[in-house]
Amino acid sequence: MVTSVTNLGRSGLYDWVVQRLTAVVLALYTLFLVGFLASSSDLQFAQWQGLFAQTWMKVFSLAALISICAHAWVGMWTISTDYLKNAGVRIVFQLVCAGFLFVYLVWGIDILWSV
Amino acid sequence: MLVSVYRYNPEKDSAPYMQDFEVTIPGGRDVMVLDVLALVKEQDTGLAYRRSCREGVCGSDGMNINGKNGLACITPISEATKGKMDKLVLRPLPGLPVIRDLVIDMSLFYKQYERIKPYLQNNTPAPAIERLQTPAEREKLDGLYECILCACCSTACPSFWWNPDKFVGPSGLLQAYRFLADSRDTSTAERLTDLSDPFSVFRCRGIMNCVNVCPKGLNPTRAIGHIRNMLLNQQI
Numbered sequence: 404m405v406t407s408v409t410n411l412g413r414s415g416l417y418d419w420v421v422q423r424l425t426a427v428v429l430a431l432y433t434l435f436l437v438g439f440l441a442s443s444s445d446l447q448f449a450q451w452q453g454l455f456a457q458t459w460m461k462v463f464s465l466a467a468l469i470s471i472c473a474h475a476w477v478g479m480w481t482i483s484t485d486y487l488k489n490a491g492v493r494i495v496f497q498l499v500c501a502g503f504l505f506v507y508l509v510w511g512i513d514i515l516w517s518v
Numbered sequence: 519m520l521v522s523v524y525r526y527n528p529e530k531d532s533a534p535y536m537q538d539f540e541v542t543i544p545g546g547r548d549v550m551v552l553d554v555l556a557l558v559k560e561q562d563t564g565l566a567y568r569r570s571c572r573e574g575v576c577g578s579d580g581m582n583i584n585g586k587n588g589l590a591c592i593t594p595i596s597e598a599t600k601g602k603m604d605k606l607v608l609r610p611l612p613g614l615p616v617i618r619d620l621v622i623d624m625s626l627f628y629k630q631y632e633r634i635k636p637y638l639q640n641n642t643p644a645p646a647i648e649r650l651q652t653p654a655e656r657e658k659l660d661g662l663y664e665c666i667l668c669a670c671c672s673t674a675c676p677s678f679w680w681n682p683d684k685f686v687g688p689s690g691l692l693q694a695y696r697f698l699a700d701s702r703d704t705s706t707a708e709r710l711t712d713l714s715d716p717f718s719v720f721r722c723r724g725i726m727n728c729v730n731v732c733p734k735g736l737n738p739t740r741a742i743g744h745i746r747n748m749l750l751n752q753q754i
C-alpha cells in the first residue's frame with residue numbers, strides 16, 4: 404500500500420467516489436441553472452433574487468459549492484502528485500489550493516446567506 | 519529502407535542521439551522489425567537490443583516502433599510504416615531509464631509486478647490432487663494469464679510515467695486481477711486492501727493507451743475496472 408500524508412481520505416476509493424458523486428451534483432446544478440436561464444426569457448433582478456432567496460435553492464447551491472470545493476481538491480491533489488516531484492513545491496501548491504478553496508467556501512456561504 | 523535508431527552508450531556519449539542506417543531488405547519482402555534490426559547490427563555490431571524467442575512469446579524485444587510500443591519480432595515493417603515501407607524509427611520503451619541503445623532498466627516495472635504478489639495464495643490444506651476449478655471458474659482467467667510482461671503497456675501509460683514507483687501500472691494490475699479472479703486464491707481481501715490507496719489502482723485515468731499497444735491483444739483497462747468494482751463492493 405502506498406501512503407501519502409497529504410491525502411485527506413487515505414483511500415483511493417474514497418477520493419474516486421467523492422469525485423464521481425460531486426460531478427453528478429455539479430452536472431445537475433449546471434443543467435438546472437441553464438434550464439432556468441433558458442426558460443426565463445425576460446429575466447429581471449427580482450426573479451433571480453427570488454430564486455436564490457428560497458431555502459431549497461440555498462441548500463442546492465450550498466451542495467454545489469461544497470461539491471466544487473471537494474471536486475477541485477481531489478483533482479488538484481492528483482495533479483500535484485503527478486507533476487510536482489519536489490516535495491516542498493508540492494506542499495506549498497497544495498496549501499495554496501486548500502487555502503483558496505476554504506476562502507471560496509466561506510465567502511460563498513456568506514454570499515448565499517446574504518440573499 | 520531508412521532505419522533511424524536511438525543510440526546511447528553512457529560510457530562514451532554525453533547525450534542520446536538518433537543514428538540513420540540505410541538497410542536493403544533481401545527480395546524487398548515484408549519482414550519483421552526484428553529482422554531489420556539484425557541487418558542494422560551487421561553494419562554496427564555495437565548496437566544493443568534484447569531479443570530471445572523471435573515469435574512474440576518471451577516479451578524481451580518491446581520497443582517504440584515509429585511512435586508506438588510493440589514487439590519487434592511480430593511487427594511487420596508494412597504495419598509499422600502503415601504500408602509505405604519508407605522509414606523505421608526505433609526508440610527504447612519510453613519512461614524508464616535507458617541502459618544502452620534500445621535496452622531499458624526494467625527494475626521499477628518488475629518491482630510493481632512483485633508488489634502484487636503474482637503467485638497463488640491458499641491457506642487451506644493442500645488436497646491430494648490439484649486444486650480443481652470448474653470450466654466457468656477457469657474461463658475467468660482468459661485474457662489475463664496470457665500476459666508476457668513485455669512492458670509495452672506500462673511504458674505507454676502516462677500515469678506510469680509520472681509515478682512508476684507508486685502506480686502499479688496496467689501490466690501489474692492485469693496480473694493483480696488475474697489472482698483476484700482466481701477461485702483457488704484465498705487472499706482476495708488482503709490483495710484488495712493492498713491496492714486501496716490513491717496511487718496503486720486509482721492513478722489509472724482510463725486513457726486506454728495500454729489496450730491500444732498490447733501485442734497480445736489484452737485489455738488492462740477492463741481488468742482495472744473490475745478491480746475498482748471489487749474494491750467498491752468490499753468497502754461499501
Ligand code: SF4
Pocket residue numbers: 674675676677678687688721722723724725726727728729738739742
Ligand atoms: S487505461 Fe489506465 S493503465 Fe491503461 S494506459 Fe490509461 S491510465 Fe494507464
Ligand code: SF4
Pocket residue numbers: 664665666667668669670671672688689692731732733734735736738
Ligand atoms: S498486458 Fe500486454 S502489453 Fe502489457 S505487459 Fe502484458 S503482454 Fe505486454
Ligand code: FES
Pocket residue numbers: 568569570571572573574575576577578579580589590591592
Ligand atoms: S523476441 Fe521474444 S517476444 Fe520478441
